């Protein structure tokens with residue numbers, strides 16, 4: 001990013017110490033320009049989830065600042081934070097769908113930050129929200145599942161619903177926490193491809209916490225490596241070589257990990 005470009009997200013000097021004494025993040029600074037899809041990698045316990053959750057204050061930072069589109073999130077009151085969170089769509093590993101509700105109801109719950117509580121309670125969503133939900137479900141190949149209960153879906157389908165629900169918020173930034181952790185390799189690639197395509201289509205930035213280095217390399221334009229709560233790598237996917245991987249994960253034989261992926265799959269071909 002050019003020095004003078006205004007970032008969408010500007011994290012400066014972020015430190016998080018949990019009440020248990022665990023120091024999860026130390027002085028992390030990171031700027032994400034609009035529309036950039038960034039992968040966050042690092043060993044277990046490096047602080048990836050903590051960093052993502054400090055951005056929308058699901059976890060309260062101990063010190064440092066998080067600024068989204070010019071607004072300092074770290075000092076917002078509860079009400080103001082609730083409004084600011086509309087601009088950040090969160091996608092979780094475990095889908096976090098309400099099992100007994102339909103796909104459509106789960107998707108529309110993405111509008112809860114906009115629709116009043118009682119209107120939501122009585123499921124009175126504006127017509128344009130319902131239309132947008134159908135459009136997005138169609139985009140991810142799930143329009144025919146709108147009336148199915150969430151507990152009838154496969155893992156890949158659930159993650160697609162989670163993605164659509166996050167998009168219903170009309171966010172500027174997606175915070176994605178291990179989106180493929182419970183999925184098979186083929187479905188994982190389809191989900192990553194879908195997230196990246198949707199970000200491109202909608203000019204969305206994303207921070208994707210992902211364990212799979214090959215997937216990160218294939219789909220993200222920028223890779224940030226965390227180790228023990230500090231950023232130790234920040235560069236393009238092509239610069240993630242054995243030395244960089246060693247700095248993130250420690251000594252290991254990386255020759256198999258950094259092989260190029262051989263096959264291209266067509267995400268449109270199957271709805272997982």
Ligand SMILES: Nc1ncnc2c1ncn2[C@@H]1O[C@H](COP(=O)(O)OP(=O)(O)OP(=O)(O)O)[C@@H](O)[C@H]1O
Pocket residue numbers: 018019020022023024042043044045046047048049050051
């Ligand atoms: N709620 C919590 N209370 C206390 N310590 C925590 C809490 N959550 C995380 N930690 C600690 O903070 C550090 C970073 O954890 P975090 O979950 O952010 O790492 P991670 O890189 O996302 O790991 P993983 O890849 O295994 O999910 C770890 O030492 C962890 O034990």
